[in-house]
Amino acid sequence: MSTSTVDLHPEHPHGPGPHGDAGAHEHDPRQQHHFTTMEQQFDTSKIGMWLFLATEVLTFGGLFAGFGLMQNRYPQEFVEAHEQLQRLAGALNTVVLLVSSFTMVMGVQAARNNQPKKTARYLWLTVACAGIFMVVKAYEYTHKFEEGLLPGVFYHHHGDLIAGSHGYATFFSFYFMMTGLHGLHVLIGMILLSWLAIRAKRGEFSDKYYTPVDLVGLFWHLVDMIWIYLFPLYYLIT
């Protein structure tokens, strides 16, 4: 084992194999001193990402549970409130996100196969899909705002069948909380993907090192997966 000071100096990347593996691979400057190999570093990062994704599942899971409980309390109001959502807009967004997942996975593959330009192109395509998603979402939100279909005390829509029921306001509280939190994830994803696309264009990723692309890809697919559940629960179930 070499000392950490030696490991931290990237100007010695081609020194003799410092980890006793007879120079089976070069010492990558991106390898941090507390990892034995790049593979171990990659696997560790990935496990960390999956742990984060598990907490994401629980975060959204709690909201789904709350939605289910309130649907049980206000079944009729929830059906009527759901009629206010545009099924086609939701379906369009589903398609857009699925396509973006595809472009994402193609971007990861391109990064792994040493194709920086292709990587950047697929990542920008993914950003574009996310942008379309957000535009459709903004259109939907604007429509809801105009109709007074707002969460909690801000709800002032007219023409509901059950006057004075809290069910409608509750539905839109959950609608805005869940789609809003999901939309925030999409926005964060767009920022991360743009950052990666710029780095990919600079040729920072290769088969030796593409961890950021892979991990943001995992995050992006999870965002897609959450929408796969949000869409039928909000837009389809009557």
Next chain:
Amino acid sequence: MSTHTEHAHDPKAEARVYIVTLVTLLILTVITVGASYINFGSGNVVIALTIATIKGSIVALFFMHLRHDKPINAIIGLTGFLFLGIFLMFDFIDVGTRTNPQPINLHAPPAATAPANAPATPAPDSRKE
């Protein structure tokens, strides 16, 4: 890296797998939207959530590479869903076994059991909110 060598097979074949995955997901989306226009009663929820779970599994297996990945990642991901399942299970048990505690559902005591010695001072009305 072994995770890299596992992926070292033909990129074209891999891209084909991704395209088939995408098309499958799109077809399932069409099916779930179509099914929502038909009234199956309570079956609609089951159909929608079953298709969503199939779609989610396809995304996890193919797009998130769990199919070829080290098992630890799938175990961690599934653990999240396992605990979510436990959480949801107890929620549903609660909802399914709880009588509605709202005052409107409480029955007034039968007249015969009302205290006969206090007609002028009725017991506090438990039905009022």
